[in-house]
Amino acid sequence: MWLELQDVARSFGSHRAVDGLSLQLARGSIGCLLGPSGCGKTTALRCIAGFEPVDRGSIRAHDRLLAQPGLALSPSERQIGMVFQDYALFPHVTALENVAFGLHRLPGPSRKRRAEEMLATVGLGDSGAKYPHQLSGGQQQRVALARALAPEPELVLLDEPFSSLDIELRERLSAEVRAVLKSLNTTALLVTHDQQEAFAVADVVGVMNQGRLEQWDAPYELYHRPASRFVADFIGQGVFIAGEIVGGNSVQTEVGVMHANGSGTWERGTAVDLLLRPDDVIHDDESTFKAEVCQRAFRGAEFLYTLKLPSGARLLSLVPSHHNHAVGEKIGIRIEPDHVVAFEKK
Ligand SMILES: Nc1ncnc2c1ncn2[C@@H]1O[C@H](COP(=O)(O)OP(=O)(O)OP(=O)(O)O)[C@@H](O)[C@H]1O
Numbered sequence: 001m002w003l004e005l006q007d008v009a010r011s012f013g014s015h016r017a018v019d020g021l022s023l024q025l026a027r028g029s030i031g032c033l034l035g036p037s038g039c040g041k042t043t044a045l046r047c048i049a050g051f052e053p054v055d056r057g058s059i060r061a062h063d064r065l066l067a068q069p070g071l072a073l074s075p076s077e078r079q080i081g082m083v084f085q086d087y088a089l090f091p092h093v094t095a096l097e098n099v100a101f102g103l104h105r106l107p108g109p110s111r112k113r114r115a116e117e118m119l120a121t122v123g124l125g126d127s128g129a130k131y132p133h134q135l136s137g138g139q140q141q142r143v144a145l146a147r148a149l150a151p152e153p154e155l156v157l158l159d160e161p162f163s164s165l166d167i168e169l170r171e172r173l174s175a176e177v178r179a180v181l182k183s184l185n186t187t188a189l190l191v192t193h194d195q196q197e198a199f200a201v202a203d204v205v206g207v208m209n210q211g212r213l214e215q216w217d218a219p220y221e222l223y224h225r226p227a228s229r230f231v232a233d234f235i236g237q238g239v240f241i242a243g244e245i246v247g248g249n250s251v252q253t254e255v256g257v258m259h260a261n262g263s264g265t266w267e268r269g270t271a272v273d274l275l276l277r278p279d280d281v282i283h284d285d286e287s288t289f290k291a292e293v294c295q296r297a298f299r300g301a302e303f304l305y306t307l308k309l310p311s312g313a314r315l316l317s318l319v320p321s322h323h324n325h326a327v328g329e330k331i332g333i334r335i336e337p338d339h340v341v342a343f344e345k346k
Contacts, residue, residue: 002027002187003048003155007057009211010043017043019211021057025204028185030178032198035208036234041191044208045157048189049082050075062154081148081156085163088144089132095119095143096128102151118146122180138169145177149184156181156188162197174200195235207231223277224339232275232341237304240273241313243342251342254311255289255333260340272342278304280337281317287332291315293325307333 003025010018018040025031033041046052048059050066050073058068061080066073081102089098100115119128122142132140141161148156161177162170178201181188192198198205199219206216207230215227226232232240243251243258245266251258251274258274266272283305294314295306298321305325307315317333325331 001025001060002029002062003031003189004060005044005048005057006060008044008047008054008059009056010040010047010052010054016211018047021208021211021213023206023213023216025187025189027062027187028182029203030181030188030190030201032190032192032202032205033208034192034195034198034205034234037193039208040211041193041208042159045159045189045191048155049080049157050078079151079154081151081153083141083144083148083156083158083161085160089140089147091132093131094128095124095130095132095135098132098143099128099146099150102147105151114150115146118150119143121149121183122146123176136169137165138173141165141173142176145180149180149186154187156186158188158190160192161190163192163194170194170197171200177201207234209234224341226275226341229273229343232343236277237316238275238277239314239316240275240343241309241315242345243272243274245270245272245342249340251340254309254313255315255335258335258337258340260342266342266344271345273345275341275343276315276335276337278316278318280335281307281315282334282336283317283319283323284332284334287334289333290330291333293327293329293331296325296327305331307331 001024005021005023008018008021021044033044035041043052047054053072054067059066066078096115099118100111103111103114119125122145124142162173174197190201205219205222207214209230215222215231222231222235226235241253243253245268246252249260251272253274291307291309293305294308297304301321303319303321305317305319307317
């Protein structure tokens with residue numbers, strides 16, 4: 001494994017910012033720590049970078065021990081590249097000199113060549129002579145990425161790298177950054193609170209909650225097979241409706257019986273909350289099961305309808321926007337969950 005955290009913990013006073021974090025990242029893969037503000041993701045990243053010691057556990061990169069209690073390699077000994085939210089470029093030198101900064105071990109000419117290559121890789125081959133203030137936010141962030149990647153670090157850490165950019169640029173740049181990291185086979189760990197960004201950049205995403213990792217998995221799995229109620233709530237949209245286990249894999253709800261495709265571990269009669277995503281609830285005029293539109297949000301290609309069931313429970317449904325229904329109308333629905341996700345009622 002290229003990066004391996006084992007049971008890492010870091011407290012500030014009595015507050016456990018990171019509490020038993022374990023994860024593994026293979027060479028060339030891009031990981032992401034995702035979670036709400038204060039969940040400990042920045043602290044975890046700072047422990048890996050060497051800006052923060054660990055109180056428990058260990059951090060290894062490429063089989064080298066970077067940190068454990070009483071031992072901490074300095075940030076420069078770790079061979080880690082960093083990209084921060086605010087770019088942190090040197091304002092008084094050109095883009096090319098910014099990128100060349102970390103290459104002091106190379107002799108002059110190769111240093112310049114390498115810096116030029118890196119700028120070309122991030123699509124800024126023509127901008128080497130410009131100063132940071134002559135570049136847009138997105139371009140500055142690409143220079144920062146080139147600077148972090150130029151010394152060929154073992155690992156690159158990206159701390160909310162797109163959060164000061166506007167949304168359109170953020171989307172484009174996250175795809176570009178992923179492409180650059182993949183083309184160089186760089187191992188990287190990103191920290192963000194934005195799941196679209198996490199999904200756009202990372203191969204594997206860890207959802208953190210109060211210092212703990214709730215699930216470390218591919219984006220598809222987080223969405224379709226959330227391991228905890230927190231992950232189910234945090235990732236994507238969806239609502240829970242009440243259900244009861246009526247057989248090994250079957251849940252009875254007011255919208256019908258849902259069958260799980262895995263092996264069930266529930267006891268008959270267990271009360272559960274069943275997760276339904278907006279794309280599980282299909283609008284179907286033929287269906288005899290009706291629900292009342294109580295809210296609608298126009299999304300261009302789709303409407304997101306909030307529907308009220310006879311019991312008063314709410315569902316969300318994503319419907320192509322040529323199905324234009326008014327609030328108060330009753331529409332036919334059919335439930336087709338991709339995966340049945342249920343949690344025992346508390
Ligand atoms: N140096 C510090 N001293 C005391 N408490 C700290 C310190 N750094 C972080 N914390 C606390 O640890 C918790 C986790 O902080 P951290 O910055 O890791 O969270 P985060 O998930 O990155 O949040 P955000 O997205 O808001 O940056 C927070 O409650 C924070 O207040």
